[in-house]
Amino acid sequence: MSVLVFVEHHGDELQKGSLGVLAKAATLGDDTVAALLVGGGVRALASEVGSYGAGRVYVLESDELEPPTPQPRVDAIAKLVQEHGFENVLFANSVLAADIAAALAARLDAGLNWDLTDITSDFVGKRPALQDSIVVDVGWRTTPRLALFRAGSFDAAATSNGEPHVEDVTVDFEEHSRAAKVVSQEQEQAGGPSIEDADIIVAGGRGLGAPENFTLAEELARALGGAVGATRAVVDAGWYPYAAQIGQTGKVVSPKLYVALGISGAIQHKVGMQSSNVIVAINKDPNAPIFEFSDLGVVGDVHEIVPKLTELVQQRKAS
Amino acid sequence: MAVRASDYPPPFAACDYVAEPTDPVDERIEVGVLVVGAGPAGLACAIRFGQLLEEHPHVAERLGDVPLAVVEKGKSPGSHLLSGAVINPRSLRRLFRDRYRIEDLPSYGPVEGEAVYVLTRRNALRIPAPPPMRNHGNWLFSLSLLGRWLAERAEESGAMVLPETTADKLLVSHGRVVGIRTGDKGRRRDGEPSGNFEPGADLVAKVTVLAEGTQGHLTGVALDHFGLRSDAPQVWELGVKEVWRVAKPLRSIVHTMGWPLRTSARYREFGGSFIYPMGEDLLTIGMVVGLDYRDVELSAHDVLQELKTHPKIAKLLDGGERIAWGAKTIPSGGYYSLPRRLHAPGLLLCGDGVGMVNVPRLKGIHYAIESGRLAAEAAFAALQPGATPATALAGYDEAVDASFIRDDLYEVRDMRQVFGRGFFIGGALASAMTVSKGRLAIGKLRAEPDAEQPLLRSNRASSYPAPDGRLTFDKLSSVFLSGNKTRDDQPNHLRIQRTVPVEVAQLWVSMCPARVYELGAEAGDGTVTVEVAPSNCVQCGAITAKGGRLTPPEGGSGPEYTNT
Numbered sequence: 101m102s103v104l105v106f107v108e109h110h111g112d113e114l115q116k117g118s119l120g121v122l123a124k125a126a127t128l129g130d131d132t133v134a135a136l137l138v139g140g141g142v143r144a145l146a147s148e149v150g151s152y153g154a155g156r157v158y159v160l161e162s163d164e165l166e167p168p169t170p171q172p173r174v175d176a177i178a179k180l181v182q183e184h185g186f187e188n189v190l191f192a193n194s195v196l197a198a199d200i201a202a203a204l205a206a207r208l209d210a211g212l213n214w215d216l217t218d219i220t221s222d223f224v225g226k227r228p229a230l231q232d233s234i235v236v237d238v239g240w241r242t243t244p245r246l247a248l249f250r251a252g253s254f255d256a257a258a259t260s261n262g263e264p265h266v267e268d269v270t271v272d273f274e275e276h277s278r279a280a281k282v283v284s285q286e287q288e289q290a291g292g293p294s295i296e297d298a299d300i301i302v303a304g305g306r307g308l309g310a311p312e313n314f315t316l317a318e319e320l321a322r323a324l325g326g327a328v329g330a331t332r333a334v335v336d337a338g339w340y341p342y343a344a345q346i347g348q349t350g351k352v353v354s355p356k357l358y359v360a361l362g363i364s365g366a367i368q369h370k371v372g373m374q375s376s377n378v379i380v381a382i383n384k385d386p387n388a389p390i391f392e393f394s395d396l397g398v399v400g401d402v403h404e405i406v407p408k409l410t411e412l413v414q415q416r417k418a419s
Numbered sequence: 420m421a422v423r424a425s426d427y428p429p430p431f432a433a434c435d436y437v438a439e440p441t442d443p444v445d446e447r448i449e450v451g452v453l454v455v456g457a458g459p460a461g462l463a464c465a466i467r468f469g470q471l472l473e474e475h476p477h478v479a480e481r482l483g484d485v486p487l488a489v490v491e492k493g494k495s496p497g498s499h500l501l502s503g504a505v506i507n508p509r510s511l512r513r514l515f516r517d518r519y520r521i522e523d524l525p526s527y528g529p530v531e532g533e534a535v536y537v538l539t540r541r542n543a544l545r546i547p548a549p550p551p552m553r554n555h556g557n558w559l560f561s562l563s564l565l566g567r568w569l570a571e572r573a574e575e576s577g578a579m580v581l582p583e584t585t586a587d588k589l590l591v592s593h594g595r596v597v598g599i600r601t602g603d604k605g606r607r608r609d610g611e612p613s614g615n616f617e618p619g620a621d622l623v624a625k626v627t628v629l630a631e632g633t634q635g636h637l638t639g640v641a642l643d644h645f646g647l648r649s650d651a652p653q654v655w656e657l658g659v660k661e662v663w664r665v666a667k668p669l670r671s672i673v674h675t676m677g678w679p680l681r682t683s684a685r686y687r688e689f690g691g692s693f694i695y696p697m698g699e700d701l702l703t704i705g706m707v708v709g710l711d712y713r714d715v716e717l718s719a720h721d722v723l724q725e726l727k728t729h730p731k732i733a734k735l736l737d738g739g740e741r742i743a744w745g746a747k748t749i750p751s752g753g754y755y756s757l758p759r760r761l762h763a764p765g766l767l768l769c770g771d772g773v774g775m776v777n778v779p780r781l782k783g784i785h786y787a788i789e790s791g792r793l794a795a796e797a798a799f800a801a802l803q804p805g806a807t808p809a810t811a812l813a814g815y816d817e818a819v820d821a822s823f824i825r826d827d828l829y830e831v832r833d834m835r836q837v838f839g840r841g842f843f844i845g846g847a848l849a850s851a852m853t854v855s856k857g858r859l860a861i862g863k864l865r866a867e868p869d870a871e872q873p874l875l876r877s878n879r880a881s882s883y884p885a886p887d888g889r890l891t892f893d894k895l896s897s898v899f900l901s902g903n904k905t906r907d908d909q910p911n912h913l914r915i916q917r918t919v920p921v922e923v924a925q926l927w928v929s930m931c932p933a934r935v936y937e938l939g940a941e942a943g944d945g946t947v948t949v950e951v952a953p954s955n956c957v958q959c960g961a962i963t964a965k966g967g968r969l970t971p972p973e974g975g976s977g978p979e980y981t982n983t
Contacts, residue, residue: 332907332952332954335907336907336952336954337950342907345907348899348904349904349905349906349907350907366895366896367896368895368898368899371899
């Protein structure tokens with residue numbers, strides 16, 4: 101059951117989601133797991149990729165390929181699949197990965213299961229359905245099996261310090277593959293980790309009372325080393341940018357710790373964060389639905405509790 | 420002085436939605452017949468037109484690459500369809516003559532029996548079904564399911580179905596409708612294009628058929644632009660319904676009236692409920708309330724929740740699970756509210772959009788299907804060599820006049836006086852008349868638009884049950900169940916005045932089954948800001964009846980009904 105994982109990077113930083121998928125792949129069977137890196141300066145990242153479980157790292161080193169266009173990467177993966185007969189190609193969801201996976205499915209006439217949250221060692225995928233109310237088993241009729249995993253599905257834990265076997269790849273690109281050019285890239289201005297990657301998220305809702313009170317969430321997030329999220333209601337009201345919106349029509353996150361400040365916990369929000377490991381809710385309404393699915397619920401005023409909590413976290417960190 | 424929602428009209432002008440084509444000629448998408456709306460009327464029109472093209476291939480050739488197209492604003496055909504639905508099968512039989520039998524359609528079978536109850540808080544009194552209500556020979560459907568099936572048939576007969584596409588503007592050139600402009604996609608909340616911006620396109624057609632259903636956006640625009648509105652205003656009812664998986668099958672269709680609506684005439688709480696079987700393990704339960712009600716705290720959604728706590732009804736649902744929810748308005752003005760004409764140059768109007776609903780009989784789907792079929796035939800006739808498309812469409816009005824649609828609606832025209840507000844309402848009125856010993860002046864009923872009713876407040880909300888998450892539910896979890904995943908950061912598609920007297924704001928907050936409106940800051944002078952969450956909207960259309968205006972959001976927005 102040979103496995104190839106596409107590992108995405110931004111600059112010299114490997115994307116945590118794909119490292120998580122790689123770490124998961126390493127637990128699936130006895131075969132060596134292979135990883136693919138594409139871009140400028142990626143050779144330097146190969147040994148780090150190895151520490152997350154890749155026994156073999158294919159490197160397609162080219163500054164020209166640093167801009168994240170999908171088609172050249174489709175060419176590279178298609179070639180590896182054809183040459184080495186990989187039976188499984190796994191991706192962590194991102195805009196780039198989704199593009200590549202879809203195009204690869206068409207190129208190889210292969211089946212793609214997307215939005216998976218887990219996979220078994222006999223390659224049965226787990227996919228939440230019907231607004232995450234149930235998890236269904238999904239499979240593939242043919243190989244290669246293509247799978248795209250939801251953000252935060254697996255922990256990116258370094259498992260070995262073994263030096264992987266690094267191998268250069270050369271690819272003859274399709275004519276159309278080089279036709280698209282990235283004209284410019286812009287980074288959204290945001291302090292701290294993005295909410296998809298954060299282990300800790302402090303999210304604020306209408307219960308904060310006013311837009312300026314979002315500093316409460318920001319300060320607590322800074323103290324905890326986490327990111328700030330928001331409910332749709334406050335994004336709608338213009339209190340916080342849409343990029344931070346968590347929920348049905350925002351981002352789906354599963355951090356280790358989710359702190360909900362003044363969030364009632366409507367189902368539209370719940371489906372975006374219910375798979376968090378530990379959910380802590382602070383809300384002054386004891387009947388708020390969020391207390392039904394939080395691990396720790398505090399009934400009280402966020403304006404009193406959060407500043408003290410932030411102070412305590414800072415003290416603990418300092419000592 | 421009493422406050423009326425109509426004193427705060429929406430910032431909306433029909434003329435903003437009438438335009439000349441703007442795309443360069445070679446970029447316009449040209450089709451033969453363009454149908455707006457993949458509902459029973461639009462799909463019947465497409466299916467019939469496809470049959471005619473099949474019989475006359477030379478006409479199809481003349482109409483170019485796309486002789487027939489259907490645009491649909493929902494994610495797919497059926498996504499925005501919601502009804503009872505007990506259907507009189509005559510129009511379906513006529514449409515599919517020699518092709519399909521009614522048994523071949525995805526139904527829940529014929530009506531096996533029926534019961535009508537008058538409810539009080541604890542009791543239910545069974546009464547004989549009044550004649551207009553008898554449903555022997557009618558069939559039970561999910562309109563959403565039927566819509567999907569009809570769309571497959573329409574595609575088989577050569578129609579190009581374009582889902583996630585809104586009809587935003589009516590294209591009019593030299594006084595003649597020449598198609599529609601589809602809505603833009605990918606605009607941000609402030610209206611500026613985002614990275615995913617896709618501008619709309621001009622869809623140019625020889626004949627445009629508007630089959631948009633209740634509160635149709637361009638239907639309203641066309642009625643104003645061509646001066647087609649009747650002297651009698653259109654009025655509406657709001658229906659909210661749920662689908663339940665139940666332990667024990669329901670055999671008969673059930674209608675109720677009375678509780679939880681209040682019978683006192685001053686509240687004008689006219690309506691009732693329906694409970695229909697959907698096969699062995701499902702049923703649908705809905706509440707319909709006339710939108711001429713006056714109490715600002717009335718909420719059709721919460722009245723439905725209240726209804727389910729009645730011992731007789733809770734028993735039907737015991738051990739069951741709610742699996743779907745949705746809401747929609749029903750035009751109920753009847754014969755007198757029909758437009759003066761159903762056509763304009765290049766344009767035909769069908770179905771619920773123009774109010775083809777037989778309120779006493781609680782039926783409209785078979786009129787929609789029949790009108791769609793007749794529209795197809797009129798469009799086809801207008802495309803014959805020698806016909807002048809601008810005038811040939813008059814044949815459609817003649818055909819509707821000669822059909823059972825006009826006969827049926829005419830027959831019950833004066834039942835406005837007694838049953839004018841539907842069976843439920845008529846029944847409630849009858850009891851109100853009895854209670855008031857004839858003091859109730861029924862002749863004046865429904866003379867004014869829904870939004871002109873003077874508002875009052877009587878602590879209506881105090882009787883709504885607190886949602887328990889098993890039998891009764893809040894609005895937000897209901898919206899979730901409708902499958903609504905509308906993109907949040909798109910422009911607001913709801914036209915209302917944002918600063919209004921608190922009564923009007925409360926009216927909208929309570930009325931909206933999808934919790935789109937919330938009370939914002941008070942100004943201190945009795946007015947309040949209305950906060951709007953447009954992405955909750957399930958496009959029921961109630962806001963248009965009560966002083967605002969629904970326009971279509973980005974294509975693909977709104978609910979994703981599957982079995983309503």
